[in-house]
Amino acid sequence: MSLHDDAVLVLKEYEDQPELRGLYLDHLAAHPDAMWKACAAGHLTASALVIDPGRERVLLTLHKKLGMWLQMGGHCEPGDRTLLRAALREAMEESGILDLWPLREEPVRLDRHPIPAPCHWHLDVQYAVLAPPGAVERISEESLDLRWFSYDEVAGVADGSVVRLLERTRAALPG
Numbered sequence: 001m002s003l004h005d006d007a008v009l010v011l012k013e014y015e016d017q018p019e020l021r022g023l024y025l026d027h028l029a030a031h032p033d034a035m036w037k038a039c040a041a042g043h044l045t046a047s048a049l050v051i052d053p054g055r056e057r058v059l060l061t062l063h064k065k066l067g068m069w070l071q072m073g074g075h076c077e078p079g080d081r082t083l084l085r086a087a088l089r090e091a092m093e094e095s096g097i098l099d100l101w102p103l104r105e106e107p108v109r110l111d112r113h114p115i116p117a118p119c120h121w122h123l124d125v126q127y128a129v130l131a132p133p134g135a136v137e138r139i140s141e142e143s144l145d146l147r148w149f150s151y152d153e154v155a156g157v158a159d160g161s162v163v164r165l166l167e168r169t170r171a172a173l174p175g
Contacts, residue, residue, distance in 0.1 A: 003035050004028065006082045007044055010107065010125065020110045024123050034123075037075045042121030046086035047073020049126070049165050050095055051103070052148060053133045055173060058166060060158060061094055062145035069149075069158045071165060073124065074142075083107070087127040095131075095146065096138025103128040109168045111161050128169040 001009075011024050024044070033039040049071040050059040060069040072091040080086035084102060091100050111124045139146045151170065155163050 001081075003076060003080050003082070003086070004032065007035060007125070010083050014107055014110070017110050020112060023112065024110060024125075027123060035076045037119070040119055042119060042123055043075070044083070045073060045075055045122045045124045046080075046083045046090060047071050047124050047126050048087040048091040048100070048102075048129045049108070049162075049169050050091055050097065050100065051128060051130050051169065051173075053131055053135070055130075057148040057150050058154060058169075059095055059097075059131065059137055059146065059148050060154070060162070061140075061143040062147075064142055064144050067144070069147075069162065071126070071162060073126070083125050084127060087125070088129065091129055094140045094142055096140065097131050097135045099132045099135075100129040101132070103130060103169065103172060108172055109165055111165070113161065126165050128165075128172065 008028050011021055014021055028034045031039050031041055035044055037043055061072055063070050072094040074090045076086045088100055092098055107125045108128045109126050111126055113122055115122050137146050154166050
């Protein structure tokens with residue numbers, strides 16, 4: 001199965017955000033290259049919110065190009081076989097934490113946002129992952145900083161998309 005096929009399957013099974021979900025599926029149907037950065041009409045990306053083992057904080061990156069505190073994530077690559085694996089790869093690369101574990105196999109939410117030309121849109125598929133006990137983060141080349149924030153601090157440093165991702169993640173946490 002191709003990454004494109006996996007994205008279609010994941011989105012067909014995703015039960016939330018029906019209007020946005022439909023937009024993603026229509027985009028995939030219209031653009032065979034929708035998984036790749038080269039798709040100028042917009043492309044799918046995969047991201048993950050990293051949660052600490054105590055489930056009290058999240059790890060955000062100060063994105064080098066955007067100057068904003070964001071969850072880990074980015075573009076899919078040819079070696080990615082699933083959206084979840086793409087999100088995990090991006091989170092491990094950007095956080096320096098290996099052995100991240102998905103909170104669940106399904107996405108937590110979808111977020112479509114405009115980006116500068118030549119492309120027009122990122123259609124982000126967002127997951128939540130747990131860091132293992134004793135995890136030590138390491139700043140990547142894509143980041144100016146990397147920091148753990150308590151749930152209550154996130155709204156003060158991040159934009160609404162990250163806040164909504166955190167809210168959906170917290171609702172999905174067991175217990």
